[in-house]
Amino acid sequence: MKKSKSVLAILGFAAATAVCxxxxxxxxxxxxxxxxxxxAKDSCSSAVLASCDRSGTSWGVHAGYFGRFFGAEIGYxxxxxxxxxxxxGVHAEVKTRLGxxxxxxxxPVERLRVYGKGGIYRAKxxxxxxxxxxxxxxxxxxxGWTLGAGLSYEIIRHLDLRLEYQRYNDLGGDxxxxxxxxxxxxxxxxxxx
Numbered sequence: 001m002k003k004s005k006s007v008l009a010i011l012g013f014a015a016a017t018a019v020c021x022x023x024x025x026x027x028x029x030x031x032x033x034x035x036x037x038x039x040a041k042d043s044c045s046s047a048v049l050a051s052c053d054r055s056g057t058s059w060g061v062h063a064g065y066f067g068r069f070f071g072a073e074i075g076y077x078x079x080x081x082x083x084x085x086x087x088x089g090v091h092a093e094v095k096t097r098l099g100x101x102x103x104x105x106x107x108p109v110e111r112l113r114v115y116g117k118g119g120i121y122r123a124k125x126x127x128x129x130x131x132x133x134x135x136x137x138x139x140x141x142x143x144g145w146t147l148g149a150g151l152s153y154e155i156i157r158h159l160d161l162r163l164e165y166q167r168y169n170d171l172g173g174d175x176x177x178x179x180x181x182x183x184x185x186x187x188x189x190x191x192x193x
Contacts, residue, residue, distance in 0.1 A: 030192045032188055034164065036057075037055055038183070038184045041182070052084040062190070072101075079182060080095070081095050092130070100119060101119050105117070111153060112151065118145070120145055121168060138174075159192070
């Protein structure tokens with residue numbers, strides 16, 4: 001229930017604020033991509049580790065439609081690699097990829113747009129290990145919710161620079177040995193048509 005209230009609060013705030021502010025933005029379809037860093041909150045599965053890297057380089061592509069204040073977006077995201085190595089030298093890594101469908105609410109001011117977004121994702125995480133007798137390989141598929149916020153700035157006509165933060169709730173699963181929230185911060189470009 002809290003998840004639904006959070007999404008509604010973001011969309012409600014954007015709608016209430018948008019009524020008071022004039023906008024120059026017009027309806028548009030857009031395509032784009034982004035690059036950034038994904039950081040897992042609780043990704044290391046063992047207490048006896050030689051090393052653990054909870055951050056990975058993320059990248060993604062997106063497509064959407066945005067009206068004056070509201071829109072929808074779909075995307076694909078690769079959240080990079082989470083890795084750990086135990087004291088015996090066994091190395092394991094988890095790669096996560098996902099698709100997402102989002103509702104977007106924004107407030108355009110001149111060439112800048114402040115926006116929030118929320119929706120659902122479907123992810124697959126794959127665990128690989130250098131010694132499968134100690135850390136067995138596996139995979140997990142999971143659906144969940146995601147919330148985010150961002151700034152978009154029109155650097156030239158029809159081309160926007162986007163800075164975004166997004167939280168993916170409860171990624172992972174039993175097949176990879178953990179579940180965790182992942183924070184993803186990206187910088188990207190969107191081409192509007």
